[in-house]
Amino acid sequence: MNAWTASPWLMDAINITSFVILIYFSALQLVLFGLLILSYFDMRRRLAQNFYADYEAVAKSHFTFPITVLVPAYNESTGVVDSVRSVLSLDYPQHEVIAINDGSTDDTMERLRREFRLERREVVYRKSLGVTGAIRGIYRSATNPNLTVIDKEHAGKSDALNAGINLSRYPLFCTIDADSLFQENALLRVVRPFLEDPDRVIAVGGQVRVANGCRVERGRVVEPKLPTNILAAFQVVEYLRAFVASRLGLSAMNNLLILSGVFSLFRKDVVIEAGGYRAGVVTEDMELVLRLHRVMRELKRPYAVVFLPDPICWTEVPETLGALARQRSRWYRGLIQTLWLHKSLLWAKRSGSLRWIGFPYYFFFEFMGPIVELVGYILIPIAYFLGILSPVFFWAFLFLSVVSGAFLSISSVFLEELSFGLYRSWGDFAQMIGIAVLENFSYRILTLFFRLGALVDIILGRGGWGKQERAGFGRAKPAPAQL
Amino acid sequence: MIRFETLIGTLALLLCIVAVTTIAAIANKVYTGREADSKRRFLDLLRRSFLKLRSPEGQREAMPVIVRSMRGRWSELAAQEISQLELPLRLDVLHALEEAGIMARLLRDAKGRLKWNRAHALQILGELKLPMSIPTLLSALEDKDADVRNVAARSLGRMKLQAAEEALIALLGKHDQAVSARIAAICIEMGPRTAPLLIKTLRDGGTKARFWAARILGEIGDPRAIRSMSESLTDPDADARSAATWAIGNIGDRSSASIVAPLLQDEVWYVRAHAAEALGKIGDASFTTALAEALRDQSWWVRRNALEALVRLGEASKPALMSALESEDRFARDSAVEALTSLGVTAIAPRREGA
Numbered sequence: 001m002n003a004w005t006a007s008p009w010l011m012d013a014i015n016i017t018s019f020v021i022l023i024y025f026s027a028l029q030l031v032l033f034g035l036l037i038l039s040y041f042d043m044r045r046r047l048a049q050n051f052y053a054d055y056e057a058v059a060k061s062h063f064t065f066p067i068t069v070l071v072p073a074y075n076e077s078t079g080v081v082d083s084v085r086s087v088l089s090l091d092y093p094q095h096e097v098i099a100i101n102d103g104s105t106d107d108t109m110e111r112l113r114r115e116f117r118l119e120r121r122e123v124v125y126r127k128s129l130g131v132t133g134a135i136r137g138i139y140r141s142a143t144n145p146n147l148t149v150i151d152k153e154h155a156g157k158s159d160a161l162n163a164g165i166n167l168s169r170y171p172l173f174c175t176i177d178a179d180s181l182f183q184e185n186a187l188l189r190v191v192r193p194f195l196e197d198p199d200r201v202i203a204v205g206g207q208v209r210v211a212n213g214c215r216v217e218r219g220r221v222v223e224p225k226l227p228t229n230i231l232a233a234f235q236v237v238e239y240l241r242a243f244v245a246s247r248l249g250l251s252a253m254n255n256l257l258i259l260s261g262v263f264s265l266f267r268k269d270v271v272i273e274a275g276g277y278r279a280g281v282v283t284e285d286m287e288l289v290l291r292l293h294r295v296m297r298e299l300k301r302p303y304a305v306v307f308l309p310d311p312i313c314w315t316e317v318p319e320t321l322g323a324l325a326r327q328r329s330r331w332y333r334g335l336i337q338t339l340w341l342h343k344s345l346l347w348a349k350r351s352g353s354l355r356w357i358g359f360p361y362y363f364f365f366e367f368m369g370p371i372v373e374l375v376g377y378i379l380i381p382i383a384y385f386l387g388i389l390s391p392v393f394f395w396a397f398l399f400l401s402v403v404s405g406a407f408l409s410i411s412s413v414f415l416e417e418l419s420f421g422l423y424r425s426w427g428d429f430a431q432m433i434g435i436a437v438l439e440n441f442s443y444r445i446l447t448l449f450f451r452l453g454a455l456v457d458i459i460l461g462r463g464g465w466g467k468q469e470r471a472g473f474g475r476a477k478p479a480p481a482q483l
Numbered sequence: 484m485i486r487f488e489t490l491i492g493t494l495a496l497l498l499c500i501v502a503v504t505t506i507a508a509i510a511n512k513v514y515t516g517r518e519a520d521s522k523r524r525f526l527d528l529l530r531r532s533f534l535k536l537r538s539p540e541g542q543r544e545a546m547p548v549i550v551r552s553m554r555g556r557w558s559e560l561a562a563q564e565i566s567q568l569e570l571p572l573r574l575d576v577l578h579a580l581e582e583a584g585i586m587a588r589l590l591r592d593a594k595g596r597l598k599w600n601r602a603h604a605l606q607i608l609g610e611l612k613l614p615m616s617i618p619t620l621l622s623a624l625e626d627k628d629a630d631v632r633n634v635a636a637r638s639l640g641r642m643k644l645q646a647a648e649e650a651l652i653a654l655l656g657k658h659d660q661a662v663s664a665r666i667a668a669i670c671i672e673m674g675p676r677t678a679p680l681l682i683k684t685l686r687d688g689g690t691k692a693r694f695w696a697a698r699i700l701g702e703i704g705d706p707r708a709i710r711s712m713s714e715s716l717t718d719p720d721a722d723a724r725s726a727a728t729w730a731i732g733n734i735g736d737r738s739s740a741s742i743v744a745p746l747l748q749d750e751v752w753y754v755r756a757h758a759a760e761a762l763g764k765i766g767d768a769s770f771t772t773a774l775a776e777a778l779r780d781q782s783w784w785v786r787r788n789a790l791e792a793l794v795r796l797g798e799a800s801k802p803a804l805m806s807a808l809e810s811e812d813r814f815a816r817d818s819a820v821e822a823l824t825s826l827g828v829t830a831i832a833p834r835r836e837g838a
Binding site: 054057061062121122169199397399400403404407410411413414417 | 491507702
């Protein structure tokens with residue numbers, strides 16, 4: 001007992017906060033469990049659809065929508081050539097590739113010029129979207145007629161993507177990061193919702209997997225393997241959990257607010273109508289999807305934003321603490337900024353289910369999660385010093401949190417095995433199960449602090465994008481990506 | 484506050500769920516590993532049975548195995564294998580399947596309550612290519628579920644039977660985009676033999692049917708369709724008009740350039756855009772001036788297609804492009820520069836703004 005314990009208001013405050021945290025934790029677990037169940041059924045439906053889908057017919061069909069693939073690159077000299085080559089060799093009836101060099105200070109442009117024998121061209125194009133960075137030149141490849149490269153001054157990824165949209169010819173466009181690789185039939189798979197429901201579907205996202213550790217040959221992942229780097233291995237399970245167990249469930253309710261910028265397909269006319277990518281935002285992909293939701297609901301048009309688990313794109317993830325910290329900080333700042341920009345979705349009548357499901361999910365669990373968790377960590381020593389912490393309850397609650405976290409991760413690994421089974425070796429499988437348990441004591445807490453760091457940065461008015469390092473595929477080291 | 488027993492109970496329950504999930508994941512991994520072997524053994528057995536079909540004694544031995552294969556979990560695989568058999572042997576197998584009640588069951592399942600059962604049955608019926616299943620497959624094109632409709636269209640395409648062709652063409656434009664596109668793709672695969680029926684549809688069909696018929700005929704590239712297609716150029720429906728324009732361009736018959744050129748003045752932008760594209764594809768240099776004029780069209784796509792058409796026409800379009808360099812319209816001038824550069828002209832001096 002000490003003087004503080006005598007203070008009833010403090011005791012009340014601690015009890016009430018603990019109770020709120022307990023309610024929050026229970027609600028979070030229930031929601032995640034619900035999403036997992038939804039994901040399971042949606043996954044089963046998608047797999048059955050795939051079984052009966054005739055991708056050969058789609059590939060040969062004269063009625064498959066042509067696609068423009070946009071590859072924005074800023075200082076991506078190590079990965080850009082592989083990425084462009086991977087996209088050019090995709091199995092698809094009609095697609096063009098537009099790589100946009102966003103004023104790189106390294107030799108990205110030189111590599112592209114040399115590798116694809118680029119020739120400068122005078123090209124007249126429609127300026128549907130405003131572009132800030134001046135276009136220095138437009139190049140066509142002498143070896144690949146469907147490759148165009150835009151060389152422009154640096155003005156950010158949004159600006160680069162808008163420039164690519166302006167130059168694109170086709171009604172659908174797909175974005176891919178310059179450090180990512182498509183699975184061979186990824187475009188055929190990702191376009192399916194557009195073929196089935198062309199009037200309603202406005203955006204489709206594919207699944208992003210971790211490329212680190214995989215065997216890559218000529219721009220293709222030929223053997224998926226777990227990386228030896230522990231940070232990257234943690235992210236394999238994390239990506240599975242995010243994509244397989246959560247986005248699939250939100251997509252089933254048409255409440256998905258994030259489509260990864262690494263691999264998404266959009267209807268161009270709708271994106272242009274919504275104003276294209278917004279400059280000056282941290283996560284332009286999430287902002288665009290949220291804006292599309294908002295515009296479509298304001299216009300009272302039926303629409304769907306779909307996530308598909310089977311079109312797969314491989315991306316490099318950070319392997320160093322610094323790169324990971326920068327990446328997570330950027331994502332968290334982007335989340336806060338985007339939610340703030342579109343906060344009116346919470347009260348606007350036309351928001352429909354977004355008001356009750358999508359927006360609150362991202363607000364309470366994605367944004368508030370680290371804050372609530374931090375409060376929990378702060379309360380523990382306080383309660384201990386006040387002598388009101390029950391060790392049994394503490395350990396039981398900690399164990400409960402670890403077990404429920406492990407359950408979600410193991411379920412995601414299970415869903416992966418059930419659907420794709422890409423990691424064939426028993427070693428990789430056992431490692432993923434191990435990581436699913438271990439991450440709750442280590443990686444999860446680590447990323448929590450990265451996100452809290454971002455929050456502190458916002459409060460103190462600090463920011464910046466962080467420098468990104470790339471190692472290139474099939475070579476050694478790390479690189480941040482967008483989940 | 485929460486009771487300790489409740490907490491421990493929840494914990495125990497969660498632990499059990501985690502254990503069950505882990506065990507299920509491991510079991511699934513083992514099962515998947517064995518599945519490939521099981522499939523290979525199944526195919527070996529089936530193919531050995533097929534080899535025995537040539538003699539009456541062999542048939543007596545093999546048929547029960549084949550019939551059994553159509554009842555198990557690999558029945559779709561078995562149907563695919565059966566579809567590869569020589570015709571006389573396939574007919575024998577189909578007869579045996581009919582006698583064993585497999586066909587009746589498939590036809591029944593195709594109208595069943597569970598959607599994936601319906602899809603499964605329709606898929607197998609498509610592989611087996613029995614004319615008796617055509618009415619069932621056609622009615623499945625009206626199924627309430629889009630996935631089932633897609634499987635039905637795919638199966639009809641696989642059958643490649645004349646009776647299916649006629650029925651499919653009769654259904655053109657009566658379904659949603661995905662099924663219509665699938666039917667159209669099947670018709671294209673069937674090739675010129677479907678042209679007479681499609682030409683008839685072009686004349687007498689509904690609006691959407693006329694659109695799809697024109698698209699298919701354009702893809703097939705049958706010059707017999709030009710006459711009917713030129714009549715469609717005055718179709719009151721803009722979609723049908725644009726499809727016919729596009730199709731004429733794809734067929735590329737030189738004599739049709741003069742009937743396409745007036746459509747550069749059509750009131751609907753996409754008809755004008757297709758007309759510009761078609762003139763480029765047809766390759767008749769008589770309309771370069773009209774195309775150069777189209778560089779000033781109010782629609783971006785018309786201007787873009789006109790530019791590409793002029794590039795496609797090559798040397799012949801240079802005079803018209805040189806004139807376009809003097810145009811008051813900036814886009815027309817820039818397009819002329821782009822086109823002339825693509826044609827290898829380097830020293831270009833377009834008129835300056837305000838000059």
